[in-house]
Amino acid sequence: MAGGRSRRAVTFTLASCLIAALSTPAGAREPVVRLRNAQAVPLTFGALAGWKQDNSAKAFATFMVSCGAILNGSKAMRAARPMFGGLFTVCERAKAAGNLDRDQARAFFEANFKPVRIIPAGQDDGFFTGYYETEVEGSRVATAEFKYPFYRSPRPHSRSSIVTHFDREQIEKKGALAGKHLEICWVKDPIDVFFAQIQGSTRVKLDNGQLLRLNYIASNGLPYTPVGRDLIDRGVIAKEDMSMDRIRQWMEANPEEAEALRLKNRSYVFFEETDLGPNDQCIGAQGIPLTPLRSVAVDKSIHVYGTPIWVEAELPIASENPDDKFRRLMFAQDTGAAIVGAARADIYFGSGEEIGHIAGRIKQYGHFVMLVPREVTVIGSVPASIAEIPLPRPRPKEIAADTTASIPARLHP
Secondary structure, eight states: OTTSOOHHHHHHHHHHHHHHHTOOOTTOOOOEEEETTEEEEEOOGGGSTTGGGSOHHHHHHHHHHHHHHHTTOOHHHHHHOHHHHHHHHHHHHHHHHOSOOHHHHHHHHHHHEEEEEEEETTOSSEEEEEEEEEEEEEESSOOSSOOEEEEBOSSTTOSSSBOOSOOHHHHHTSOTTTTSSOEEEEESOHHHHHHHHHHTEEEEEETTSOEEEEEEEEEOOOOOOOHHHHHHHTTSSOGGGOOHHHHHHHHHHOHHHHHHHHHHOOOOEEEEEOOOOTTOOOBOTTSSBOOTTTEEEEOTTTOOTTOEEEEEEEEOSSSSSSOEEEEEEEEEEEEOTTOOSTTEEEEEEEESHHHHHHHHTOEEEEEEEEEEETTOEEEESSOHHHHTSOOOOOOHHHHHTTTTOOOOGGGOO
């Protein structure tokens, strides 16, 4: 077939990849990954509810985007992190396999990976939240209406994420960066700036009709303080009612208190303009475009970007009730300062106001299952005798700390 590959050729190449995946040289030792404060429970693909119903072809396409970054990794990177080395090998096979349909893609994942459920110490499940790309109105010039700026990095050529010692109060209240020509644009509401910093990116519709795409570039490196935790601790919003929408509603109704609350969060985020088009997705920490409902942010100190993660949970997508079965293969392509732990993930939902409402109310437990390259062994640090003891879930205020913080962990070194 001119200009393409026949199905027979694709099937032959896939079969070759599967044989390679199942072959281990005699005497070779499997690299080991140890997860701290978690139990690793081996599963079979048959134990994953909804596995055969998921669109594996779309999952494979998302995996290939990660592979584009992974295959650029050096030998030193592969040697330093066994999971990265394992993913590198699988990505080579995926590249050789070419385009796969749903059945072929599912067979590829099953041949090259083994599912391992991750259970955090002291809990009986993983924990999921959601994030999205915000949309706001703005202006290239400051006016009486548009007076709250998005700042670019004070040190644009620095490789460090810490670009200034000024905290949020010094920047927003005392004008520490005023007059330094660092403003990218201005918006009407300081809440919009704050929420964009939480999400790590934003779309700004300028008053001249132009669409400006901004993405996280750096931070001041100071600790992030979740505003949701504060509001729950003070009894302002009940834990079960906590969401991004509720936080915004309270801030809009209580502007002076809201400003004081925001200033408690000393962390401050800087942005850069991107050349992304209106239909392009924002860029994650792996340096690749994110895929809605296929990309997740994870704890980068534990997980390697590109790792496939199977998510089983009941989420409040169609309504505020967690009634929707979410069974999907996703991929670690981003990170977040509040995304801490071996079984913690932030699901990327996309962009838009309605999407924001959905993402903002996600705060559910569920199964967090890593797909581990067959050449790699994952071992948990929690002894089975301890992990099997049912322990209570975290107190509500501890859970709430995660519901409002999706700031990329790349804010902090």
